[in-house]
Amino acid sequence: MAVLFGGRSSEHAVSCVTAAGVLEAIDRTKYDVVPVGIARNGQWSLVSADPAAWSLRSESLPEVVPGEQSVVLSADGTGSELVVHAEDTLPRSLGRVDVVFPVLHGPFGEDGTLQGMLEMADIRYVGAGVLASAVGMDKHYMKVVFEAAGLKVGPYEVITDRQWEKDAPACLERASKLAFPLFVKPARGGSSMGITRVTNPADLRAAIETAREHDPKVVVEAGIVGREIEVAVLQGRGTEDPRTSSPGEIAVQHGEHEWYDFEAKYVDGAAAELSCPADLPEDISARVRDLAGLAFEAVGGEGLSRVDFFYTPVGDLIINEINTMPGFTPISMYPQMWAKSGLPYTELIDELISLALERKTGLR
Structure with a gap:
């Protein structure tokens, strides 16, 4: 292999x-x-x-x-x-x-x-096919698919390259109508690269330009007050439903990191702490796992995915994104959640390879 x-x-x-x-x-x-x-x-x-x-x-x-x-x-x-x-x-x-x-x-x-x-x-x-990979990479179409499946997404605006080049002030006006703080992201990026947290409208243009260094299409999301809850999803065998881990919660140790940025994810091992299982009411824990499985199915997921949610103070579960190839670094959340759910790292890798070998290529 x-x-x-x-x-x-x-x-x-x-x-x-x-x-x-x-x-x-x-x-x-x-x-x-x-x-x-x-x-x-x-x-x-x-x-x-x-x-x-x-x-x-x-x-x-x-x-x-x-x-x-x-x-x-x-x-x-x-x-x-x-x-x-x-x-x-x-x-x-x-x-x-x-x-x-x-x-x-x-x-x-x-x-x-x-x-x-x-x-x-x-x-x-190993992992998702062509369509699921493409949808899972594009934060714009990901949200469109999630909404069609009945999942709740937060307020957002999309700024394409043509729209920005044609009328940047109009793009800024649209984005400014969202509730601050805003998160400005490359539409087809990951690992928190090119993402800026914006608290002042005057900083919005610079944030969009930063995101455009990674992707000409940009997604601007309204900040959501809520706990960050993640669920690891693993494809079921044969006709079985997707398997979901116990929900995990990320707690960023605020100081040098205002949010879960690149340094917190990959460099500073003490910057974020995973609690798994997350301290949630039983019905919410079951619900978020069901929604993670629904999101996986909505994009046509295969192999593995990590699905991220916000759990708001009023009890809403708002989906943030799906990651069809989550990180496997020593401090990555996907393998940690499965390990805490009873599936150790080496066995997880073996299961992913087995799933890939039993799946045919082509239309399926």
Whole structure:
């Protein structure tokens, strides 16, 4: 099996750290693991299988760098294999690929593009398919799908590239009508990159420009007063319903972090604390798990997802987003919630691979 990570998005380093967690925990006696890194320029390379090479280091964030050898996925109608190409040498096969574990985050990896390529190569892979990946990556269409499924979403505005270039003041006026504080986000980003919390209307334009550095389409969300509740979802076997973990709650240790930003998620291990199971009334705990399963089904989820909610003081459960490839770093919430729900990390990875192997490619 191939563990695929890195990629062209701004979440490149996060993907590397996720890969470090997977490479460290995966059962090497059961799986023949081939680590394949994707550099920021799109080159695929055979890289180190040592988890330490991809973990967070104090000096710099991990990165896949382009090399002299490239790895190519080759399909011949009877299967697919990984082939190493280098100048002045004959191509070298790494063998057939039974399954790919793509731990890429963001565009060109988590948004359906890679999933479509794997479908065309007839290779099974861990996680959501093309449509669910695309919908789960785009915070605009994600909300449209959630609303259609009867889930409650918070107030928001979408600013497309054309709208901003044509009439930025009109975009600012629309967004300013939302209740502050606002969260300005790249529509197709993750790991809290490019997100700004805005408390003053005068800062809104700069926040939108910051988000546009990551994505020309921007989502502006009204801040919601409520507790942040998360649920980890795992696809059921066969015709079984999706499985849901005990709900978890994130408590950000305010000080340097006003909210659950990139540093709190991946760098400062003491910045946020997960309580799982969250201290919720039994009926709310059951309800949020049901809603997480509904959200998973609404986007056509497969494999895994993490679904995030706000639990408001008046008892509403407002869905924030679904993440179809949540992080697997040592402090990531998805594996922590399953571990606290009775499914340890290594067994979780094994279950995800098993789900991928039993699922056919193509229309399903």
